[in-house]
Amino acid sequence: MSAGAALLGGFIGTLVLTTTLTAASALRITRMDIPFLLGTAWTEDRTRARVLGYALHFVAGLMFALGYYAVFVTLGRAGWLLGMALGLVHGLFAGTTLVNVLLPAVHPRMGTPFSASNATPLLEPPGFMLLNYGRATPIVTVLGHAVYGAIVGVFVAAGGR
């Protein structure tokens, strides 16, 4: 197992995850667009937000891959199944806490349940399990993260041979 393999897996996993979410958005399955959500935290320009958001999502994907790597090292084993299990937990964490609670708390352009009448948010909060962004959003998000985890697991396992 090596951190380099985890980073490579994280890069490819994030590529797959981002593409899956973007494709799901283009197919009208969900309004969830993580790069857009991340980018609009920094700029109101919708085009720049997407570009910046992609970069930020990749950085986050690499950092999470290192977190997965730490778990694999601690457990002394790695593989696609364990990676997928971590991805499922990661996806559930994103839906219930990370994007649902923490992101609205720090995102300057996103409304929250505590927004007052003088607020003028540009994005509504995703809600529990991101359901405000479409009823299929939880499924797409959790499955996307599971695939991300499986890819990281495969790369870390392969890097150890």
Next chain:
Amino acid sequence: MRIPVTTLRSALALKLLVFAQSGAIAAAATTSLPEGIGGERNWDYRYCWIRDSSFTLEALLQLGCPAEATSFFWWFMHATRLTLPRLQVFYRLDGGAYAPERTLPLEGYRGSRPVRIGNGAAGQLQLDTYGELLDAAFVYADKGYSLDASTGRDLARVADFVCEHWRDPDAGIWEVRAAPRHHTQSKAMCWVALDRAVRLADAGHLPRARAPRWRAEAAAIRRFVDTQCWSTAKDSYVGYAGGEDLDASLLLMAIMRYDDPDSPRLRGTVEAIRRELSRGPLLYRYTGDDGLAGGEGAFLCCSFWLAEALAVAGRREEAARLMDELIGLANDVGLYAEEIEPASGEFLGNFPQGLVHLALVSAAVALAPTAS
């Protein structure tokens, strides 16, 4: 005239209808307040109608509320992403598209049943909605706000959808539950949709390559409306192709500049609507069957549309007199319900109703000294 104070009061009412988490504006704060006491015309308005979008954006920008306008624009471009290029008639305030209609086992306001939550109109085809969305985008861009490439592509797909579907019958602006018809106002708003799409393309906001098709279809719509939806006998456009019934929503043809508001045809239409649909300063929505039992009151937003149609046609004194009468019909805190019973002055329908206040603001702005 008491217009400035009343406009401010309407602006405040609109602000209070904003869902702070998303920037969406509810059509009204209530459900199932009846359009006729004891009747079945009881609907849930606690959603955001795309129809109101261009009125809302224009009102917010005219009232000096650019942050609210941008918030609202972002909201409806985000909300519609699940259904584009087809537009749902309305979306939930959280942006969701799922709002099935059901009834509650309640007595209802003064025995008016059923009490409904959700709204079955969500699944209707209402073609005018496409004109309102593209007009909203045009208003937004015309005021100097930018449309990003992704939004431009989405709007182009909406315009293409209009090209493919304007020949279909629809439920119309009044969401009638009778069989779909070729509503004149829907067709005219399809023309508005394509006209605005062409203008946005000319300004570089939408792909220019699609503009020739939009121009050609807009010309075809105009031919249809001017030949199939005109009554020589009434010297007026009529509510639907081949009919003789009138519809107050035709006033929007002047407001949306389907033609010169002072053109003979639009002048004739305004006069016919006043002749057949008015009771004093008030207007009923339409004549003819709408597939529901019982009657309803006069529709307040139509009266404000009439005032605006008169104002933009240069008949400012008539418009101002009408506005004064209408402003006198507000309740003690300057709010309006959806409808009013002409004989008693009693409010009917959901309350306070955003569209009425939007129509008031729009008419007041048309009457403002700088608009002349």
